[in-house]
Amino acid sequence: MEFNKQDALNQGLAKWIIKQKKLLNISAISEETGVSRTQLNRVLEGKADFNNGHFNKLFPVLKDWFGLTEEQLIELVQDAAKILAFWNQKGGVGKTTCCNSIAGVLTDQGKKVLVMDCDYQGNSTSLWNIDKQAFPMEIMDALEDTQGELIRDCIVQLHDISEQLYILPSYGKLNNLETSEKLTTKQKLESFKNIVNKIRFEYDYILMDMRPDMYGLFSEAPLGAAEWVFLPVEASLFSFDGLSRSVSYLKERKKDNPLLKIGGAFFNRTKPGKNQMEQIENYALGAEREGIYVFESIIRDSVGIQKAFTYRYDPTVFLNKFNEGEIADFPKTQLEPIKNAKSDFMELTTELLNRIQNG
Incomplete structure (x- = not known):
């Protein structure tokens, strides 16, 4: 099944944050991006993912801080069910x-x-x-x-x-x-x-x-x-x-x-x-x-x-x-x-x- 690229990016970002959680300062990310700590913690617990609005706030900051690319996010989810x-x-x-x-x-x-x-x-x-x-x-x-x-x-x-x-x-x-x-x-x-x-x-x-x-x-x-x-x-x-x-x-x-x-x-x-x-x-x-x-x-x-x-x-x-x-x-x-x-x-x-x- 074809999937929407933005859906893949949203879920790839969630997977990336989960994998990197020990290295991330959630409070700092929340303060810099405006995405609530509650939302970030729900993602870390596997109870939610990001929507387009979250992605648009988070990705530019994480790209600047960590050199994150869209290609990296797509790679994380390319093996879809x-x-x-x-x-x-x-x-x-x-x-x-x-x-x-x-x-x-x-x-x-x-x-x-x-x-x-x-x-x-x-x-x-x-x-x-x-x-x-x-x-x-x-x-x-x-x-x-x-x-x-x-x-x-x-x-x-x-x-x-x-x-x-x-x-x-x-x-x-x-x-x-x-x-x-x-x-x-x-x-x-x-x-x-x-x-x-x-x-x-x-x-x-x-x-x-x-x-x-x-x-x-x-x-x-x-x-x-x-x-x-x-x-x-x-x-x-x-x-x-x-x-x-x-x-x-x-x-x-x-x-x-x-x-x-x-x-x-x-x-x-x-x-x-x-x-x-x-x-x-x-x-x-x-x-x-x-x-x-x-x-x-x-x-x-x-x-x-x-x-x-x-x-x-x-x-x-x-x-x-x-x-x-x-x-x-x-x-x-x-x-x-x-x-x-x-x-x-x-x-x-x-x-x-x-x-x-x-x-």
């Missing part, structure tokens, strides 16, 4: 479990990942059992904040799962997006893109778990923020027929977001057996004839996924926790399905990353 959406116009195909299991693989590889729950039903939020009382702010609060000051307060770090995993929860208020009086129609359509641009320099990957909406705000707005969209499908004729309609719709969305790439479809909840594998091969050939990329990696229908998430872990994190002795009440004899699930998602994630890298 990849924005991946998981969507299908058909519900019940496993978008949520796939999205979050891929997030688990990425964090296990040392990547910093944010899962955005873009569905007012809050399936990703429920999957991780987010405590609403402890973390009351949600995605709708961030979307309605046109100043972009609340987004970091809405994000929850899942410390007990992985220091690298974060979620932007949804508790149901998102259902009011279409009728919100705080946003114009244009602001609603651009709301997801706006909050993503505020934080995309702080993560390696942002994964969007979308609801099965078509020709509505709940698909158009998130897809307007995404770089890639991936479609989980089941090996059933009904699911496969919907794939063609989904891809046609995504091609239409590219008119509004020319940077959106259709990453392809992958089969989820597949069952062992010759008949289904032949069915999958036939569906894949049909999809490829229509120009739809189909992943070679498949996700088997496995109780391992459900067992892992029962403990509030994806398969990858579950096995890490088990091996570290943090899960003592699970029989070792029942690990095989979870190992299979982890293996499937590792292969899928590897292929997905290769797909992104090769464009």
Whole structure:
């Protein structure tokens, strides 16, 4: 996704100040520039970033004092997050479990990942059992904040799962997006893109778990923020027929977001057996004839996924926790399905990353 140069400069300046904080006299900077110490300290704590007004006051002074250049600031944020959406116009195909299991693989590889729950039903939020009382702010609060000051307060770090995993929860208020009086129609359509641009320099990957909406705000707005969209499908004729309609719709969305790439479809909840594998091969050939990329990696229908998430872990994190002795009440004899699930998602994630890298 292209990003606004000024947004990059604003966030690059925030990163520079955080890196240099031990060498800086915050009181002197505040006095010289007129930017409040409160604002500077919020940036240092990672609770805010700078807007254009702050930048215009700060940059000339820091340039004079330290020889700071715009090129240095751009370099600090050039590795912006990849924005991946998981969507299908058909519900019940496993978008949520796939999205979050891929997030688990990425964090296990040392990547910093944010899962955005873009569905007012809050399936990703429920999957991780987010405590609403402890973390009351949600995605709708961030979307309605046109100043972009609340987004970091809405994000929850899942410390007990992985220091690298974060979620932007949804508790149901998102259902009011279409009728919100705080946003114009244009602001609603651009709301997801706006909050993503505020934080995309702080993560390696942002994964969007979308609801099965078509020709509505709940698909158009998130897809307007995404770089890639991936479609989980089941090996059933009904699911496969919907794939063609989904891809046609995504091609239409590219008119509004020319940077959106259709990453392809992958089969989820597949069952062992010759008949289904032949069915999958036939569906894949049909999809490829229509120009739809189909992943070679498949996700088997496995109780391992459900067992892992029962403990509030994806398969990858579950096995890490088990091996570290943090899960003592699970029989070792029942690990095989979870190992299979982890293996499937590792292969899928590897292929997905290769797909992104090769464009």
